[in-house]
Every structure is written in structure tokens, then in C-alpha cells.
Amino acid sequence: MAYDDTNVFAKILRREIASDPVFEDDYVVAFRDIHPKAPTHILVIPKGKYEDFYDFHNNASTEEICGFYNAIKKVVDMLGLKTSGFNLLSNCGKTAGQEVFHYHMHILSNKLGS
Numbered sequence: 224m225a226y227d228d229t230n231v232f233a234k235i236l237r238r239e240i241a242s243d244p245v246f247e248d249d250y251v252v253a254f255r256d257i258h259p260k261a262p263t264h265i266l267v268i269p270k271g272k273y274e275d276f277y278d279f280h281n282n283a284s285t286e287e288i289c290g291f292y293n294a295i296k297k298v299v300d301m302l303g304l305k306t307s308g309f310n311l312l313s314n315c316g317k318t319a320g321q322e323v324f325h326y327h328m329h330i331l332s333n334k335l336g337s
């Protein structure tokens with residue numbers, strides 16, 4: 224399956240639709256999930272065009288991969304989630320519940336991030 228540029232996260236990256244951003248750097252954009260499943264529910268997406276976990280790990284550069292995971296930690300630290308605990312979740316494939324085919328990591332926490 225080829226990357227589909229019309230997916231909602233591609234539109235957020237192009238600023239064609241609004242999001243509720245919490246963090247951005249050279250590698251990622253992080254924003255609040257529109258239908259939160261926990262008091263804190265953030266989505267972290269790479270800026271590159273990768274449809275899922277496998278596409279990202281097979282085709283992204285080491286710099287992009289490191290940048291992505293470092294950014295996740297920055298968001299966790301920024302929101303003070305380390306002490307409260309948090310979950311990282313990435314759905315890969317339709318049958319696993321992936322709805323948006325631009326790779327992303329969910330950060331979920333019962334703490335209301337500031």
C-alpha cells in the first residue's frame with residue numbers, strides 16, 4: 224500500500240486542518256487526540272511520509288528514527304508524565320485498529336498533562 228497524502232495527519236502537517244499542538248521540532252509534530260481515550264492523549268507523528276511502524280523502520284533514516292523516539296520522551300517529560308506513568312501505543316494495520324495511515328505513536332496517561 225502506497226502512502227496516501229490525503230490522510231488526516233498529512234493535512235495537519237500541511238496545516239490544511241487545525242490541531243491542538245503540544246510540541247514540534249525538526250522530526251515530529253505532537254498534538255492532542257481529537258477523541259481522547261484518557262485524560263492525556265497525545266499523538267506524535269514523524270514529519271516524513273511513512274504509513275505505519277514497518278514503513279517507518281524500513282525506510283526512515285537513523286536520524287529520523289532517533290528524532291522520533293527522542294521527541295516522544297521530550298513530550299512525556301514536558302507534560303510531567305514520568306511519575307504518573309503512561310502508555311505508548313502504535314496500531315499497525317487495519318486489523319489491529321489503525322485508522323490513520325501516517326505512522327504515529329499514542330501517548331496515554333491518567334494524569335491530566337499540563
Ligand code: AMP
Pocket residue numbers: 231242254255256257258259266313314320321322323324
Ligand atoms: P489509530 O487508530 O491508531 O490510527 O489512531 C488514530 C487516532 O487519530 C484516533 O485516536 C483518532 O481519534 C485520532 N484523530 C483522527 N483525526 C484527528 C484529528 N483531526 N486531530 C486529532 N486526532 C485525530
